[in-house]
Amino acid sequence: MTQLLVVDDEANIRLLYAQELSDEGYQVVTAGSALEAVEKLQSNAFDLVVLDIKLKNESGIELLQRIVKERHNLPVILCTAFSCYKDDFSAWLADGYVVKSSDMQELKDEIKRVLAKRQKAQTAG
Amino acid sequence: MDWECCWSKDEITPEGCPYIGDGEEDLYTSHRRRVVEKCVECPRFKNDLARLKSTGHPLAEVLPYILTEFQEQKAQMGAMLSFLNSKTREIKFLREVGLVLQTSLDLDEVLSVAMTAITAGKGFGMNRAFLLMTDKERRNIRGYLGVGPKNYEEAWHTWEDLSRSNFTLKELAKNFQKTKLTSEKVKFHDILSLLTVPLSDQGHIFNRALRSKKPILVENALNNPDLDRGLARILGVDTFLVMPLISRNRRIGVIIADNCITHKPITLQDMQSLETFAFPVAFALERASLYERLQEEVAKQKSANLKLREQQELIVKMEKMALVGKITSSIAHSIRNPLMVIGGFARTLLKGTAEDDERHGYLESIVRETRQLEEVLSEVLDYSESLFPVMDLWDLNKLLSSAIDELGTTLEESGVVCRQELANELPMVRIDYKQISYCVKTIISTALAAMERGGELKVETELDGDGVLVRISDSGTALTRQAQEALTAPFYLTQEMGGGVGLSLCKTILERQGSSLSIMNRPGGGNTYSLRLSTRKEAI
Numbered sequence: 001m002t003q004l005l006v007v008d009d010e011a012n013i014r015l016l017y018a019q020e021l022s023d024e025g026y027q028v029v030t031a032g033s034a035l036e037a038v039e040k041l042q043s044n045a046f047d048l049v050v051l052d053i054k055l056k057n058e059s060g061i062e063l064l065q066r067i068v069k070e071r072h073n074l075p076v077i078l079c080t081a082f083s084c085y086k087d088d089f090s091a092w093l094a095d096g097y098v099v100k101s102s103d104m105q106e107l108k109d110e111i112k113r114v115l116a117k118r119q120k121a122q123t124a125g
Numbered sequence: 126m127d128w129e130c131c132w133s134k135d136e137i138t139p140e141g142c143p144y145i146g147d148g149e150e151d152l153y154t155s156h157r158r159r160v161v162e163k164c165v166e167c168p169r170f171k172n173d174l175a176r177l178k179s180t181g182h183p184l185a186e187v188l189p190y191i192l193t194e195f196q197e198q199k200a201q202m203g204a205m206l207s208f209l210n211s212k213t214r215e216i217k218f219l220r221e222v223g224l225v226l227q228t229s230l231d232l233d234e235v236l237s238v239a240m241t242a243i244t245a246g247k248g249f250g251m252n253r254a255f256l257l258m259t260d261k262e263r264r265n266i267r268g269y270l271g272v273g274p275k276n277y278e279e280a281w282h283t284w285e286d287l288s289r290s291n292f293t294l295k296e297l298a299k300n301f302q303k304t305k306l307t308s309e310k311v312k313f314h315d316i317l318s319l320l321t322v323p324l325s326d327q328g329h330i331f332n333r334a335l336r337s338k339k340p341i342l343v344e345n346a347l348n349n350p351d352l353d354r355g356l357a358r359i360l361g362v363d364t365f366l367v368m369p370l371i372s373r374n375r376r377i378g379v380i381i382a383d384n385c386i387t388h389k390p391i392t393l394q395d396m397q398s399l400e401t402f403a404f405p406v407a408f409a410l411e412r413a414s415l416y417e418r419l420q421e422e423v424a425k426q427k428s429a430n431l432k433l434r435e436q437q438e439l440i441v442k443m444e445k446m447a448l449v450g451k452i453t454s455s456i457a458h459s460i461r462n463p464l465m466v467i468g469g470f471a472r473t474l475l476k477g478t479a480e481d482d483e484r485h486g487y488l489e490s491i492v493r494e495t496r497q498l499e500e501v502l503s504e505v506l507d508y509s510e511s512l513f514p515v516m517d518l519w520d521l522n523k524l525l526s527s528a529i530d531e532l533g534t535t536l537e538e539s540g541v542v543c544r545q546e547l548a549n550e551l552p553m554v555r556i557d558y559k560q561i562s563y564c565v566k567t568i569i570s571t572a573l574a575a576m577e578r579g580g581e582l583k584v585e586t587e588l589d590g591d592g593v594l595v596r597i598s599d600s601g602t603a604l605t606r607q608a609q610e611a612l613t614a615p616f617y618l619t620q621e622m623g624g625g626v627g628l629s630l631c632k633t634i635l636e637r638q639g640s641s642l643s644i645m646n647r648p649g650g651g652n653t654y655s656l657r658l659s660t661r662k663e664a665i
Contacts, residue, residue, distance in 0.1 A: 010462050016469040054458060081457035099503070100461050102468020102495050109534060 268320035271313025370407035468495030514557035540579030575601030
């Protein structure tokens, strides 16, 4: 079963993600901070991370850089409140970008796309 | 005795003396003056003297002595008077020139006065003069200005004109500055351009004159083995004067003067007069060129100050922009997250609610309204971002490919095939990546909307002068002119936020980046959206 890690500092949003993505058939683990995310990354084998770019008192970008460095095979989709993420070039390290929306279809499509791309790359590799 | 001359008569009639001319009529009645001025030189008086001698009168022996002595004295007096007159004229001329030289800060005026004084008949009367000045870097002496006729024809023409006019030297100089300064520079350009000499060339006659601070008269240059024949050949004369211009030990330049037309010899007196004249000229030239440089520095300072002020204003503006950025980002987070929670859970609930349940309608309303609010938020944020583009050089083909990639799923779902005809080796364009990427995606989305039943989307790029042209074409329904206008009308005029401002915003963004957006009907159906992006840095 595909396992996702969702990182967001808002409990309600984590709950929403967990519900919606579970309905899609994913196993969802959530983290409310970068520290929690790092801990969970160490103890689980995730297939993809959904990461809010802005965490309380922390930068999602830093976490992204750490994931890319330590787990370069783990794809990351960045979620943002608005499209200013491209200002920070390190955000380009992510595999996908989604603007947060109550309609989660875009996120679901993006997850599918990134996973399929990764799958293809692994099969080819 | 009956004398031939009228010397013995107190008063005479005009028939009495044929040597009294017009304007001298008072001599008819003034006996003393008539004798002193006319009779002593009159041939009739000489005849009378001879007759007196023949009578044996003792005075007849001594009178000629007195007469000769008187005539010599008179001639000397006349010569002295004429010398005095010429000196007075010279002093007057020098004073006139000196006055301008002392007061003028205008380099052109100083040049005009100096060169006119050297060449005008009322001045030193040389045929031709060249002024050479030390360059700003103080490396070379360069030909700066030549004044005088080029050939006999021009010389006679000019001199005839001048002899008819009655200008003072000052007027001549002013006239020269106004009508001839530039043309004379052009006229002698060929000679002037050959006169550049490095200040380090110690042996050159210019440097020798500057070192000795004395004028050098070159004579018979073409046959003198000690002299540089090149200079004589350039000037086309073998006699010329090289006058150093020195002010406070600073080498200002050199004046070369010659009589290329009349070949009149240059006398020691010419040299001395010119030497006296060279001092104030050198001083005035130095002062005027220093003033000119000062003016340049002041202008530079002024423009630097202006730039500084602009930079300061820009910094203030950027601080404001940063503040706007912070505010928008903060609004984005504090509104987007609650909206997402409200709308998201409403959708979850909606999925588990039967359509006949009355709560179904309420939940639908929540979902719809939240969606509307989210759209408004996106548009406000997009707009606020569009106000502050970050310009950089980007590969437009890559931007287009990645935008098409991003929309891949949407294209597939709409049954639209995308054909890319991107030109090779395009230069980078200066754009705000995010904004242009947004524009491209919005245009593609608009194009897709015209192809409800599928079709072909064509994306082309081509080099267009100092820019790159992008054409995005659909094969859908052609838009009417009104529809085109409505799509790109300034959104703040016609539309409400949340009502779809896509292309209007694109147009605003493109225009702000010095570009433009145009929509045209495509021959054979469909629409073409064209935008041109510049490679040049432009002030936004």
